[in-house]
Amino acid sequence: MVQQDIASYIYQISGQNPFLCMQCGTCTASCTGREAMDFPPRTVMRMLQMGNLAVLDLKSIWVCSTCLICTARCPRGIDIARLMEALRVINLRRGREVLVAEKIPPELLLKVPQMALTSGFRKLSA
Numbered sequence: 709m710v711q712q713d714i715a716s717y718i719y720q721i722s723g724q725n726p727f728l729c730m731q732c733g734t735c736t737a738s739c740t741g742r743e744a745m746d747f748p749p750r751t752v753m754r755m756l757q758m759g760n761l762a763v764l765d766l767k768s769i770w771v772c773s774t775c776l777i778c779t780a781r782c783p784r785g786i787d788i789a790r791l792m793e794a795l796r797v798i799n800l801r802r803g804r805e806v807l808v809a810e811k812i813p814p815e816l817l818l819k820v821p822q823m824a825l826t827s828g829f830r831k832l833s834a
């Protein structure tokens with residue numbers, strides 16, 4: 709993937725155009741996961757506009773809980789949650805999953821609710 713293609717790749721997957729973002733920061737101000745992220749959603753959008761592939765390595769894209777608040781409030785009508793999902797999909801298609809079944813400690817499996825595991829695998833595994 710060449711740098712300038714990341715935004716169009718995102719558009720192909722999600723239908724969302726990062727270049728519509730005017731960097732107002734409403735998404736960042738609203739984000740429920742902001743404190744656990746390395747960079748806020750506004751910066752994610754800017755990195756996409758700049759073709760910065762480091763965006764694929766951000767913790768933020770995995771922290772995003774798809775709460776949809778940013779999507780509801782974006783004045784440019786960008787579905788940021790869907791765009792975050794596209795970033796996760798790109799990683800998963802490249803085999804960069806963050807939850808690998810074989811690596812989960814057995815003692816943890818006994819403690820974690822099955823629904824949490826199912827949700828985790830849907831989001832974090834290929």
Ligand code: SF4
Binds near residue numbers: 728729733736781784
């Ligand atoms: S709310 Fe929308 S326009 Fe504003 S910074 Fe976030 S993505 Fe960009």
Ligand code: SF4
Binds near residue numbers: 749776777
């Ligand atoms: S959908 Fe993700 S990026 Fe948007 S407000 Fe919720 S946690 Fe933050």
